[in-house]
Each structure stands twice: as structure tokens, then as C-alpha cells.
Amino acid sequence: MINVRDKKLIQKFGYHLRELRTSAGFTQEQLANDADIPINQVGRIERGEINPTLSTLNALSRALNKTLPQLVDFPVSVE
Amino acid sequence: MINVRDKKLIQKFGYHLRELRTSAGFTQEQLANDADIPINQVGRIERGEINPTLSTLNALSRALNKTLPQLVDFPVSVE
DNA sequence: TATTATAAACACATATATGTGTTATTATGC
DNA sequence: GCATAATAACACATATATGTGTTTATAATA
Numbered sequence: 001m002i003n004v005r006d007k008k009l010i011q012k013f014g015y016h017l018r019e020l021r022t023s024a025g026f027t028q029e030q031l032a033n034d035a036d037i038p039i040n041q042v043g044r045i046e047r048g049e050i051n052p053t054l055s056t057l058n059a060l061s062r063a064l065n066k067t068l069p070q071l072v073d074f075p076v077s078v079e
Numbered sequence: 080m081i082n083v084r085d086k087k088l089i090q091k092f093g094y095h096l097r098e099l100r101t102s103a104g105f106t107q108e109q110l111a112n113d114a115d116i117p118i119n120q121v122g123r124i125e126r127g128e129i130n131p132t133l134s135t136l137n138a139l140s141r142a143l144n145k146t147l148p149q150l151v152d153f154p155v156s157v158e
Numbered sequence: 159t160a161t162t163a164t165a166a167a168c169a170c171a172t173a174t175a176t177g178t179g180t181t182a183t184t185a186t187g188c
Numbered sequence: 189g190c191a192t193a194a195t196a197a198c199a200c201a202t203a204t205a206t207g208t209g210t211t212t213a214t215a216a217t218a
Contacts, residue, residue, distance in 0.1 A: 001203070006134035013133060027164065038207055043165065050205060053130040053175080054092060055085035058155060068155060069148035076137060076147060080173070106194065117177055122195065129175060132205080 002051065008077060011048030016074035018046040020064055034063035081130065087156060090127030095153035097125040099143055113142035 002010075021031050021042075028046070032039040037059055044050045045060075052060075061071035081089075100110050100121075107125070111118040116138055123129045124139075131139075140150035 002134070006137075009134055009137055029164080039165090040167090040208080041206065043167090044205090047166080051132040051134050051175095053132050053205070054136065054151075055081070055088055055130050056205080057133065057151075058085075058088055067152075069152045072133075072136075072151055073146075073148045108194075118195090119178085119197090120176065122197090123175090126196080130205095132175070135175080 005077075006051065007048070010045075010051050012074060012076065013052075013072070014046045014048035017042075017060065017071075020066070020071070021046075024064055026064075031060070031063055035059040084156075085130065086127070089124075089130050091153060091155065092131075092151070093125045093127035096121075096139065096150075099145070099150070100125075103143055105143075110139070110142055114138040 021028070026034075028042045029039050032042045035042075035056075037056060041050075041056070045052050045056075057071060058068055061068045064071065100107070105113075107121045108118050111121045114121075114135075116135060120129075120135070124131050124135075136150060137147055140147045143150065
């Protein structure tokens with residue numbers, strides 16, 4: 001069972017990914033195709049429903065023409 | 080079933096994590112305690128056996144006093 | 159209204175990450 | 189040799205990510 005902190009983390013990443021995707025002018029379908037992952041997976045990640053793995057993050061970064069560090073460069077709560 | 084590319088990715092990350100941990104002078108047990116994850120998990124990640132999730136990566140980065148982008152800043156094959 | 163594009167929301171199976179144990183191995187020091 | 193520390197290597201249960209499919213919702217546009 002995922003805890004509150006992790007829930008917030010994946011939600012924040014979801015918003016971040018959506019921002020990167022829309023800024024790049026991609027639809028979910030385009031991103032999914034380029035990253036070679038199911039379109040549903042993209043939607044679930046953007047909505048903060050799932051906790052993506054390293055390999056999925058890497059695939060997304062490649063599709064967005066970014067490095068992995070760039071992809072995960074988003075504000076994480078410190079507390 | 081994980082593919083060859085992803086297998087290489089998580090192996091490289093495993094080496095990288097081990098390098099960060101030993102450079103910081105931590106044992107697997109210390110890192111596991113600080114990150115609040117099982118020690119076995121740390122070993123499996125370092126050996127490239129598993130594909131860690133975003134929340135696990137975040138926990139490791141915190142325990143290593145690094146940012147998430149810093150933690151995942153390792154050479155990824157381009158091909 | 160009807161059509162199209164986009165995204166959300168479902169269901170479901172399967173692979174696997176996580177979490178908890180225990181035991182074995184590999185050093186390193188006495 | 190014997191201990192101790194550190195890591196590896198198992199087994200196992202459970203939660204969940206992935207992957208595939210279908211259906212619904214929403215918005216824009218003709």
C-alpha cells in the first residue's frame with residue numbers, strides 16, 4: 001500500500017510529465033508511440049495513478065528528447 | 080518480460096547506485112535504513128535484478144543526500 | 159447534429175516490485 | 189582456526205506496474 005508521501009510524489013511527477021508533453025506539442029498517443037508504451041500507461045502516469053519504473057521513465061525521457069535527469073527535475077516536497 | 084535494453088539500463092543504474100553508496104561510506108544496511116526500504120531491496124537494485132519505481136528512487140536520493148536528478152545522472156546507452 | 163480528436167475510465171491478465179523472512183557466501187580481523 | 193560484518197541468495201506473499209482491450213466523456217469543428 002502506497003503511502004501519502006509517495007502518492008504526492010507520483011502526482012507531482014504526473015503534472016510535470018503532462019507539462020513537458022504538452023509543451024512539446026505531443027498528444028498522449030504520440031508520446032506513447034514514441035516511448036513504445038501503451039497510451040493508457042501515459043494517462044495513468046499523468047493522472048498520478050501509478051508509480052512508474054526506471055525503465056518507463058527512461059523511455060519517456062527519450063521520447064521527449066530529454067535526459068533522464070531532466071525528466072525527473074521537478075519540485076519534490078522536502079519536509 | 081523485460082527486454083535487453085531495459086535490462087542493461089537497470090544494471091547500469093545498479094552499478095551507479097553502488098558507486099554512490101560506497102563513495103558516501105554507507106553499507107547497504109545503512110542506506111536501506113535511511114531510505115526506509117528493505118536491505119534486500121538495495122542489494123537487488125545494485126545487482127540490477129529489479130527495476131525500481133519512482134518512489135524508491137526518490138527514497139534513495141534522499142538517503143544519499145542527493146536530488147532525484149542527481150541520483151539518475153548516470154551514463155545511459157544511446158544507440 | 160454528427161464527426162473527429164483527445165483523454166478518461168473502466169476491466170482483466172500477467173509480470174514484477176515490494177516487503178518480510180531465512181540461510182549462504184565472502185571477506186576481514188582476531 | 190574462529191568470530192564478525194557485509195553482502196548475496198534463496199523462498200514466499202502481496203501490492204501494483206505493465207500491457208491489452210473496450211467503452212465513456214469531453215471538446216472542437218464542420
